[in-house]
Amino acid sequence: MYPAPIDEYVRPATVADALAALGRYEEGDAVFIAGGQSLMQAVKARLVRPRCLIDLQAVDGLSGIEVGAEGLRIGPMTRYAEIARDARLGGAWGALGDAARRVGDRQVRNRGTVGGSLCWNYVAACMPPTAIGLGATLELTAADGSTRSMAAEDFLGGPLETAREENEILTAITIPPAGANAGSAYKKWGLVTDALPVIGVCIALEAEGGRCTAARVAVGGLAGGPQRAGAAEAALAGVAADDDAGIAAAMDAAAREIETQGDLWADSDYRKQLIRSLGADVAASAFGRAAGEEAGQ
Numbered sequence: 001m002y003p004a005p006i007d008e009y010v011r012p013a014t015v016a017d018a019l020a021a022l023g024r025y026e027e028g029d030a031v032f033i034a035g036g037q038s039l040m041q042a043v044k045a046r047l048v049r050p051r052c053l054i055d056l057q058a059v060d061g062l063s064g065i066e067v068g069a070e071g072l073r074i075g076p077m078t079r080y081a082e083i084a085r086d087a088r089l090g091g092a093w094g095a096l097g098d099a100a101r102r103v104g105d106r107q108v109r110n111r112g113t114v115g116g117s118l119c120w121n122y123v124a125a126c127m128p129p130t131a132i133g134l135g136a137t138l139e140l141t142a143a144d145g146s147t148r149s150m151a152a153e154d155f156l157g158g159p160l161e162t163a164r165e166e167n168e169i170l171t172a173i174t175i176p177p178a179g180a181n182a183g184s185a186y187k188k189w190g191l192v193t194d195a196l197p198v199i200g201v202c203i204a205l206e207a208e209g210g211r212c213t214a215a216r217v218a219v220g221g222l223a224g225g226p227q228r229a230g231a232a233e234a235a236l237a238g239v240a241a242d243d244d245a246g247i248a249a250a251m252d253a254a255a256r257e258i259e260t261q262g263d264l265w266a267d268s269d270y271r272k273q274l275i276r277s278l279g280a281d282v283a284a285s286a287f288g289r290a291a292g293e294e295a296g297q
């Protein structure tokens with residue numbers, strides 16, 4: 001399919017100009033375009049029919065990764081490829097690289113952005129559960145210049161739903177500072193290697209003496225949108241890195257508490273089994289990173 005006619009293409013240089021362009025149109029008639037990897041499929045299929053495309057590529061300050069005492073600050077226009085090759089993102093932030101290195105193919109990773117993934121919130125996307133697992137906060141700027149921040153888990157709703165208001169732009173993603181003994185990992189399983197996942201699991205944990213003191217567990221690929229697994233988080237606390245049975249019990253708790261759906265790709269029970277098996281691998285990688293090993297997927 002080819003898109004319905006698009007009247008205007010704008011390439012603003014500032015956030016204020018991008019929001020001003022959005023404000024010139026009725027709701028839904030103008031849309032931001034980041035990497036275009038999701039949006040253009042919807043435009044070509046005429047599921048989305050914008051009259052104006054606002055290209056964010058040249059907007060100042062929306063791209064790049066800053067590491068500081070406050071943790072990580074990632075511009076929404078940062079592309080997967082940049083995240084994948086950033087050597088600073090190991091240990092506590094290792095899940096980011098795991099997710100970014102396996103999104104689609106090289107072309108998608110060179111074009112697609114972390115902000116586009118979060119704002120689209122596709123059912124099978126990798127960044128939404130990763131952002132929730134890492135405790136990310138999203139910063140949104142409105143047309144009047146005001147900003148608000150919210151936890152990724154509050155921003156991300158059901159598939160293709162977010163808490164973004166029509167007059168807002170995502171301007172930053174922040175992730176808390178890395179603890180000394182913290183590690184995180186993400187792993188997915190899809191029908192084709194590196195394709196969209198049927199299930200993706202992110203775990204971020206802190207450990208002392210090889211024993212987990214706190215954990216966050218998030219799962220993607222769900223009909224209800226990405227979710228935290230609170231029972232698994234509680235069950236992981238106190239579990240030692242080499243306690244395979246304890247890790248398995250925590251992941252079983254995740255599988256039992258999370259509602260999974262059946263569809264063309266996998267039935268509900270298969271998804272639960274993926275949560276158990278992927279979850280155990282991810283926990284092992286996260287423990288390894290917390291201990292200073294650079295174990296990826």
Ligand SMILES: Cc1cc2nc3c(=O)[nH]c(=O)nc-3n(C[C@H](O)[C@H](O)[C@H](O)COP(=O)(O)OP(=O)(O)OC[C@H]3O[C@@H](n4cnc5c(N)ncnc54)[C@H](O)[C@@H]3O)c2cc1C
Nearest residue numbers: 034035036037038039104112113116119125126170195196
């Ligand atoms: C072949 C293929 C394979 C893929 N495989 C995977 C995979 O394995 N894992 C995975 O997670 N994803 C996968 N994807 C999806 C990919 O990750 C997309 O890049 C991502 O979902 C959207 O990012 P984007 O930068 O392309 O955003 P776009 O498509 O440009 O935009 C997506 C949406 O976000 C909005 N938006 C973008 N930036 C902002 C902003 N700063 N503020 C407000 N709104 C904004 C846009 O208006 C639009 O509604 C795949 C895509 C393709 C084509």
